[in-house]
Every structure is written in C-alpha cells, then in structure tokens.
Amino acid sequence: MIFLNPHGAPELACDHCGCRWFDRTDGNTCHECGAEVTPENLAEFAMALARFSVERAQTPLQP
Numbered sequence: 206m207i208f209l210n211p212h213g214a215p216e217l218a219c220d221h222c223g224c225r226w227f228d229r230t231d232g233n234t235c236h237e238c239g240a241e242v243t244p245e246n247l248a249e250f251a252m253a254l255a256r257f258s259v260e261r262a263q264t265p266l267q268p
Contacts, residue, residue, distance in 0.1 A: 207253050213260075215253035217246065 206218040218225045219235040219242075226236035233242040 207250055213257070215250065215257055217242070217250045220246065 206220050206223065207215050208218060210216050216225055217227070219227075219238060219240055221240040222235060222238045224235050224237035227242055228234050228236055233247070234240065235242070
C-alpha cells in the first residue's frame, strides 16, 4: 500500500495491516505482522518515488 505523507511524498505501508515500519535487515518484512514486502510492492513504490521526484523538480521552490 502506498500513501502520501503530509509533504506529498509517497510512503510504503504493509498491505495486510497498514504498518509503515519494515525490517529491512531480515528480508523486507512488516515489523507488526511479519508480512513480506513483495517485489511488486517495491516496484510500485519505486515508480511512486520517481513520479514524486519529477513533480518536485517541476515545482518552483517557495521563498
């Protein structure tokens, strides 16, 4: 599951419980329920980050 934080940046959350904490040292699993973060989840998140980067680059900085 991907959602946008208050600054508009994408964040990855567990599809099963909604937790945003993952144990990346032990195989990309949810900290709360232990569900695996699938390669598809990671690819979707990478695309969301790329879109955010492009959108951010096109937006002028506020003084």
